[in-house]
Amino acid sequence: MRNLMFKALVVAAAATMVIGCNNAAKKAAAEAAAEQARQDSIAAANKLKETKEQKAMEIVKLLPEEPEFDIITSMGTITVKLYSKTPKHRDNFAKLALSGFYDGLLFHRVINGFMIQGGDPLTSMPQEAANYGKGGPGYTIPAEFVKEYTHKKGALAAARKGDVANPMKESSGSQFYIVQDERACAQLDGGYTVYGETIKGLDIIDRIAKVATDGKDRPVMDVRIETIQPSGETAEIARANGWKSTVTLGN
Numbered sequence: 001m002r003n004l005m006f007k008a009l010v011v012a013a014a015a016t017m018v019i020g021c022n023n024a025a026k027k028a029a030a031e032a033a034a035e036q037a038r039q040d041s042i043a044a045a046n047k048l049k050e051t052k053e054q055k056a057m058e059i060v061k062l063l064p065e066e067p068e069f070d071i072i073t074s075m076g077t078i079t080v081k082l083y084s085k086t087p088k089h090r091d092n093f094a095k096l097a098l099s100g101f102y103d104g105l106l107f108h109r110v111i112n113g114f115m116i117q118g119g120d121p122l123t124s125m126p127q128e129a130a131n132y133g134k135g136g137p138g139y140t141i142p143a144e145f146v147k148e149y150t151h152k153k154g155a156l157a158a159a160r161k162g163d164v165a166n167p168m169k170e171s172s173g174s175q176f177y178i179v180q181d182e183r184a185c186a187q188l189d190g191g192y193t194v195y196g197e198t199i200k201g202l203d204i205i206d207r208i209a210k211v212a213t214d215g216k217d218r219p220v221m222d223v224r225i226e227t228i229q230p231s232g233e234t235a236e237i238a239r240a241n242g243w244k245s246t247v248t249l250g251n
Helices: 004-062 086-099 126-133 183-190 204-208 232-240
Strands: 070-071 078-083 106-111 115-118 155-158 176-179 194-200 226-230
Touching: 004 086, 070 232, 078 086, 078 204, 086 194, 086 226, 106 204, 115 204, 126 204, 155 183, 194 204, 226 232
Parallel strands: none
Antiparallel strands: 070 078, 070 226, 078 194, 106 115, 115 176, 155 176, 155 194
8 A cells, every 4th residue: 555655656746847847848948939039029120220221321312411300399390400511420310310210219308598408219218217318329420520510509419428438529329419508508619519500490499498307407297309300302302212201290
């Protein structure tokens, strides 16, 4: 009788071990499949991004020397003209805009009486709030200082890291700011690349600059860049060469 009970216990224990092993194997297989799916998704997203950027660069080459873009925000539209004498910054901004890079990003730093800043891809991820202002596309742009391009009201300029970490004053690959008060920003002339100016929507800059902010100069209520898209003749040329808006705007 004892032998039978012992054998039964051995069989039961073996069966439990087999089930446990099977469950562990299934869990491991499921985790591996999930990780593979994640990697495939990342690869597909990167491929789509690359394709969009390649198409955007093809279109950029066909645009006017000083193309115009609408920065469509949740508080109104700011229309900017990009300067011909800062071609690296001009072409980079146009490429990012046409490929949809700026869609949905925030103005993460707003200082009334100074400027408004946006273009950080981290601002599309609320979990990265503590790092807003530190993101970019993974590259910088060499400075393009042009004496005649100053920090006047509505000037479009490139954000960058400070002089100690960035002695060459290279610009962020995507972050930009727009001047609200030229007197306060005059000190930045010759130190930050100005590569465009506002031709319509100065009142929108003022409206954004006056929103309530927290201790880190971040708007308490999100001020969002819905999209940045070509305007006027620039839009006609872009559409004629295959550009399509990446977002659907409400009426």
